[in-house]
Amino acid sequence: MKNFQIIRALSAASAVSNIKKEKEAMFIAGGTNLVDLMKKNVVAPDKLVDITALDLKQIEFLKGKVSIGALAKNSQVAEDKAIKEKHPLLAQALAAGASQQIRHMATVGGNMLQRTRCSYFYNTDMPCNKRVPKSGCGAIGGVNRMHAIFGASESCIAVHPSDMCVALAALDANVLVEGPKGKRQIKFTDFHRLPGNTPEKDNTLEDKELITSVEIPDNNFTKNVHYLKVRDRSSYAFALVSVAVALDLKNDKINDVRLAMGGVAHKPWRLTEAEEFLKGKTISEEIFKQAADLAMRGARGYGDNDFKLTLGANSITEALTIAASK
Structure with a gap:
């Protein structure tokens, strides 16, 4: 792991302002995936912007929807009584993910942004178009037991590893983000990308945008x-x-x-x-x-x-x- 600078942001605006100043900068919250990627030299940021102090941990039931802050812990959401009553599918999916210890550290926003667990992506000695564009896909013709059966391309057959995101896609959630160009909303089903010819792009976030919350509209799926x-x-x-x-x-x-x-x-x-x-x-x-x-x-x-x-x-x-x- 190379040396890097870390600074702590105290607001969403300051987080965006700090990260846009450098090309090789990334946000960090729970770090349950990012730190692993840094240890494997899959990513090597010059700067990390720590966003754990931001006021984005709340779960709020508003008119017609629930808003879940991007820094809410996976365990916090999964164990929330109102979430279990009104959106039990989300609670079940979160409870199925990782281990209890990781759920206590992992955040909603981080869960959405986690990278594939494809072994070729993590092994820097192997070809991977997601890690190094146009280097090839080791999984095609290689060991691909865990890989995609839908939406793949000649460039990549990796899968997204999240459980939480499957439930959020089913529940017609929306993602709220903030970046250098301001705030916007993205349909959850449009947030993650298929690989196409650019498998290195996991999602539709624009450069230096920060996820601030996820909203789920009210529904009748309670039983x-x-x-x-x-x-x-x-x-x-x-x-x-x-x-x-x-x-x-x-x-x-x-x-x-x-x-x-x-x-x-x-x-x-x-x-x-x-x-x-x-x-x-x-x-x-x-x-x-x-x-x-x-x-x-x-x-x-x-x-x-x-x-x-x-x-x-x-x-x-x-x-x-x-x-x-x-």
Whole structure:
């Protein structure tokens, strides 16, 4: 790890002002991913702007929405009584992520910005277009058991590792940011990017922008929800496949539904076609299987991860079944 300067910001405006002065500067909060990347020499900032003193830790229930500060800890949100009651899908997804110790350090904003856990990305001796553009993708034709089956490109087949982000994509969240050009709002489903020809760009943040909060609009998904995470071991492991399901049921009929997957793409993968198919249907195993088959259309394996094509469909069916039974 190279030497770097660290300064502490006391406001969002001062944080943005300090970071825009230098090209190789980054924000740091919990540091649960950034510090690992620095130790591996995957990133090497000259300056870190510590934003932990900013007043961005609040969870506020406002008219028509909940606002969650970017510095709220993952454990704080997951254990919040009102979040559990009004947005249980988010609480479940957060509880499935990492370990309890990491959840006590990791922030909402940091969770959104975490980089892929692709082994080729972390190994600086291997080619990786995400780490070094136009150097190649070691995972294509290499060991790719954990990799994407949706939305990949010839440049990159890495996946986004977050559980929280899958739930936020399903819940139609919005991201509020502040930067040198002022404040703006981004739909959560537009926040993360597919790799295309620029896999080094994980998201749609503009240069030196700071996430200040995430907002979730009110909904009726308070009971029939489930976050299913399929992984190699029961804790502290990233998803092979995950599924976020939220159902609004009336007399066994699906009035509204949200579906998203994790561990399958460069971003949380929203299943809008399957959602539209399910609306108005009466719940049944056959209907859920049909929705799963529809959701998996266009999926492609790369060898080691071909099993995800079957696992994905089965996981969607199981998650829908569990959510509907609550």
